[in-house]
Amino acid sequence: MIDPLSVFLLLLSASTPILFAALGELVAERAGVLNLGVEGMMITGALAGFAAAYASGNPFLGFAAAALAGALISFLFVVLTQVFLANQVASGLALTLFGLGLAAMFGKPFEGVKAPPMPAGPLDINWIVWLGLAMVPAVWWFLNRSRPGLILRGVGENHDAAHALGYGVRATRMAAIAFGGAMAGVGGAFISIATVLQWTEGMTAGAGWIALAIVVFSRWTAPGVLAGAWLFGGVTVLQLRLQAAGVQVPVQLLSMAPYLATILVLVLISARQKFSRRGGGAAPGSLGLNFHALR
């Protein structure tokens, strides 16, 4: 009755914003940084991207601007946590609050106008959707096969050891946070430029928080992030699709399921690591901890 291909196509674009944001957060977390400011960075990107796309008439310029804006606002988090050594959880929450306010404040002139249309990409699928899918192997390759990726993981796993080996803990983390900001910005801009075509306050409506859950679900791997984005996006798409087909669904209970699944995954990987001492898939060792070199 329901064509699986059509559900998959819906899923592709529905999961794109959270896929971008989660890939960015993945890299930050692999570097040992827990940034709860994803929502704030996404909304900043949503506004900056929309504004640039509207002003220039070119949606792709909008996405570039969104990446830049996301990276710029993440710099506040960098200053707080990497320079002033403030607590990451509190700083991330403050970033979310600040970003939501800032975007709402600067967004006033862009209310009620419409973004330029996006040209369709190959197979009639949006170019940015393709870009998101391409980022998955790219991030995987970077983390697992490249030398900077290896250093980044080392910094996240044990920052003292990485420092002792002469790697720049702070510089690595700054770069990772900025990448996270840029990706969150693009994710947010997908909502304003490609999905809604307009700017409204608070339009990311909690997507940044879902991205945080996806990273945990992913067991800190890029393919896992894709699976997580599809699971979280998929549950919403599927329940809406079932409703549209006239099937009665328990919406609230269904929407809880991915979060429970995430907890289950987390427990399983932790348990495997604890009892069999075979590593892999657990949270980076220095996640959320600040680093200060004594020398």
Add this chain to the structure above:
Amino acid sequence: MIRLVPRQSASNGWQVATPLLAVLATMVMGGLLFAIMGYDPVAAIRTIFWDPLFGPAASYSRPQLLVKAAPLILIASGLAVGFRAGIWNIGAEGQYIIGGITGAAVALAVYPLEAWWLFPAMVAAGLAGGWAWGMIPALLRNWFGASEILVSLMLVYVAQRVAAWMAFGPMRNPEGMGFPGSRNLQQYPSAANPELIAGTGAHWGVVAAALAVLATWFLMSRHIRGFHIRAAGIAPRAARFAGVRPQTLVAFCLGLSGALAGAAGLFEVAGPAGQITDKLGVGYGFTAIIVAFLGRLHPVGILLAGLLLALTYIGGELAQLTMQLPAATVQVFQGMLLFFLLGFDLLTRFQIRRRVSA
């Protein structure tokens, strides 16, 4: 070049001075922001920081500070205990929601019975609900080593959906004309959490917040468990050799912070908020994390930080009201305050020295 040298113990002088410096810096930067936006910066800052305390309607807004600050302080007191031990409960928002639901469930189950024991039973249920929700990450960490940061955060999302489910389903008010949301507990005398003395704003939640500050102060500075907690936070391995069982601490800290957050939820639901709705969680649990850090994880600091944040909320509303300052601008201003407070904390923990080139 300058460099940072950690202090042996946090500097007392700086501990007092940094929040003041941060507020001052916020006033300068915020004033600049207001001026750019075309508002009188002096008037705006006076409206936010001065008027709620001493302005024309201060006799109303002063007690409201307590109402707004109480849940923040109550939750943050519990969180800070865990944070001192390096146990990171960031899911207080979920524990708050569940506590509100379990507490309200007691009242809704026996409605319309009037009995003296009902409110105490609701408080107990709220504490128990929050405790149980907090124990999930505790047990998963103790049994499987799962990160309590992530599990407690995930459980916030689950709790939010439980609240929506309750508001639309089992707890929906049968006399509510088909709208979502439970009965209003303010209108159910035995279950209500009213102002204890009219005009003071003080309800049982305010009393509980005050008790929580005292109790956590006693715990941390006078009780052996407080010593264990601090020891575990500073030197986990040494603490283990001294016989501190980390698993006990995890259960204690998450259970305690969960229970306090649950109680805060119940006091809100039975008092100022009045009912279970799908928007039950308004972010107190997350804001309390910020409050805990602004208060330097110290009970007295938390008290002051909670009141300061409440001040900016109420002052921000006043600024909207009297100057038509947009809500977004107020939000940016609050964000700035948090950034400065968090950033300047560096001065209490580190000394800034000029780097002498060798």
Add this chain to the structure above:
Amino acid sequence: MQRRTLLATASAAIMALAAPAMAQDEPLKVGFIYVGPVGDGGWTYQHDLARQAVEEEFGDRVETTFIESVPEGADAERALTQLALAGNKLIFATSFGFMDPVMNVAAKFPDVKFEHATGYKTAENVATYDARFYEGRAVIGTIAGRMTESNKIGYIGSFPIPEVIQGINSSFIHARKVNPDVEMRVVWAYSWFDPAKEAEAASALLAEGVDVILQHTDSTAPLAKAQEAGAIGFGQASDMAAFKPSPRVASIIDEWSPYYIKRVGEVLDGTWESGSSWAGIGDGEVVIGEITDAVPAEVKAEAEALRDKIGSGEYHPFTGPLNKADGTEWLAEGEVASDQDLQSMNFFVEGIDAQIPQ
């Protein structure tokens, strides 16, 4: 005894605070509290346009202020009190969830008049007002029934509450009237405003073969999706003119200015009385936005004729014979639905093949 004295003192203090604004020649202060930001482009935006219309109409005889983005619950009660304390003599509370806070604050300020949107509780100084959105839905339902080629129209509902259910039934009845083969697909988004989710809901409907989308949620996301798929839709709450001439072929606009101007005028004349207003197309409270050229002229004429018939009171959108979805009779031939029936509507009419979530 003591407690009573305290109460009396407290209310006397509140009265004293409110007193200065009573002077005769000063402008009438009118306050508004909004649940969302004025920039939401939908519900709150329309209320704020009406506030501006009040200012324009009465010039310096009135002074309006608003507080935006006020969460429902405890914060609403404080914001309302602060508006009253600031000397506002008439306060518009523009969200259903402000109902109990309005009742509480109104009891404390008997000389302040309150207007609560979409609620069902009134008092001596509390009136309620709402708009008969279902009248507008009948008109766009007619257009939808004529325009669909797949004979499937989709409806994005926010929450399963009477107001939304009235809209679904009304549009379906009138779509079926002009097109007996039409089917209706309903999707609940469980949000008034969540652009990403609304877009997904629209896509789900489009994948089901729907080619006309009606929405009772506030963002333009469904229109954007409709455009991509070559389907059509309608502006909701505001005109959503950016999507003219297609996919937005018409719109259903919340126009609160006539009511706000009337009520403010009554307060100025001293003729204000409590009551429940439920006005529709005839009073200009529900407006059908420009029907664009994407709609054939004869359909446009038909829709406008229906609009005028409803506006003049000649025709009621819920006129029998109508059966409920379970086949039982609801309205007999020629019978018109009562307002009570509509205000607690919790069923679909016969022909809608869906169930209302309970």
